[in-house]
Amino acid sequence: MGRKDTSAIPSQHFASCDMPNKILEIHHALFAHFGPQHWWPGDSPFEVMVGAVLTQNTNWTNVSRAISNLKEADLLSFNKLHALDAGALADLIRPAGYYNLKAGRLKNLLDFIAGEYGGSLTDLFGTDLHSLREQLLTVRGIGPETADSILLYAAGKPVFVVDAYTYRILLRHDLVAEEARYDEIQELFTDSLPEDVQLYNEYHALLVRLGKEYCKKNRPACETCPVKDI
DNA sequence: TGCCAGGCCGGGT
DNA sequence: ACCCGGCATGGC
Numbered sequence: 001m002g003r004k005d006t007s008a009i010p011s012q013h014f015a016s017c018d019m020p021n022k023i024l025e026i027h028h029a030l031f032a033h034f035g036p037q038h039w040w041p042g043d044s045p046f047e048v049m050v051g052a053v054l055t056q057n058t059n060w061t062n063v064s065r066a067i068s069n070l071k072e073a074d075l076l077s078f079n080k081l082h083a084l085d086a087g088a089l090a091d092l093i094r095p096a097g098y099y100n101l102k103a104g105r106l107k108n109l110l111d112f113i114a115g116e117y118g119g120s121l122t123d124l125f126g127t128d129l130h131s132l133r134e135q136l137l138t139v140r141g142i143g144p145e146t147a148d149s150i151l152l153y154a155a156g157k158p159v160f161v162v163d164a165y166t167y168r169i170l171l172r173h174d175l176v177a178e179e180a181r182y183d184e185i186q187e188l189f190t191d192s193l194p195e196d197v198q199l200y201n202e203y204h205a206l207l208v209r210l211g212k213e214y215c216k217k218n219r220p221a222c223e224t225c226p227v228k229d230i
Numbered sequence: 231t232g233c234c235a236g237g238c239c240g241g242g243t
Numbered sequence: 244a245c246c247c248g249g250c251a252t253g254g255c
Contacts, residue, residue: 051236052236053237055235055236055237056236056237056238057234057235057236057237057238057250058235058236058237058251058252058253059234059235059236059252059253059254060235060236061235061253061254062235062251062252062253062254063236065252065253066252094251094252095252095253096251096252097235097250097251097252097253098237098238098249098250098251098252099250099251099252100250100251101238101239101249101250101251102250105238140238140239141237141238141239142238143237143238143239144237144238145236145237145238146237146238149236161236163236163237164235164236164237165236166236204236205236207236208236211236212235212236216234216235217233217234217235218233218234
């Protein structure tokens with residue numbers, strides 16, 4: 001457990017704590033440097049959900065091609081994709097990599113939504129948040145980041161998304177231990193920030209932007225990093 | 231050219 | 244409870 005219930009306290013009160021709120025400072029610096037990121041790229045909650053699975057450990061440009069294939073085949077809707085067999089789906093999403101794996105994972109997710117919610121994303125997203133997250137995590141192929149991406153970017157729920165960039169950036173700023181895992185890193189953000197969907201949305205997108213441009217794997221910390229002094 | 235990208239699972243310790 | 248190999252395409 002982190003500090004006690006601070007969720008209702010306005011953010012400016014954090015500045016008077018003994019420890020400066022570096023998590024909040026980093027967001028301000030990133031927003032000032034990069035501006036709004038307008039995430040998640042996608043025209044509908046369904047498209048965002050599909051993209052969340054396809055982007056697992058994969059460059060977005062490849063995912064974008066896979067989604068274009070689905071759009072051109074006019075298959076990017078729940079019923080059409082659910083009716084498609086896994087082999088045909090794998091063929092369409094080939095550019096996203098791990099295509100057999102991801103076809104199976106998408107089918108698992110669609111089967112779950114069809115079975116439990118009659119294929120209705122509205123009903124799915126209308127479920128109690130904690131219960132919804134737990135249910136998504138039972139789907140084979142949906143881990144914490146994919147579940148949280150769906151919750152934040154497709155469902156608009158106040159859930160902070162943690163990814164490899166988030167971990168790497170925090171690690172290089174000594175804000176987390178090397179052995180820190182998903183839930184602990186997520187808690188650091190939710191304990192340090194007001195609960196706000198738009199803030200969570202923007203912050204995660206900004207961390208990815210920073211990661212892509214300044215914090216790549218196997219590269220030393222960068223002198224021109226916009227948050228190097230925080 | 232090899233390394234990397236917006237993870238997750240399953241089997242082995 | 245961890246650790247690790249496997250999964251795969253496209254960009255630089």
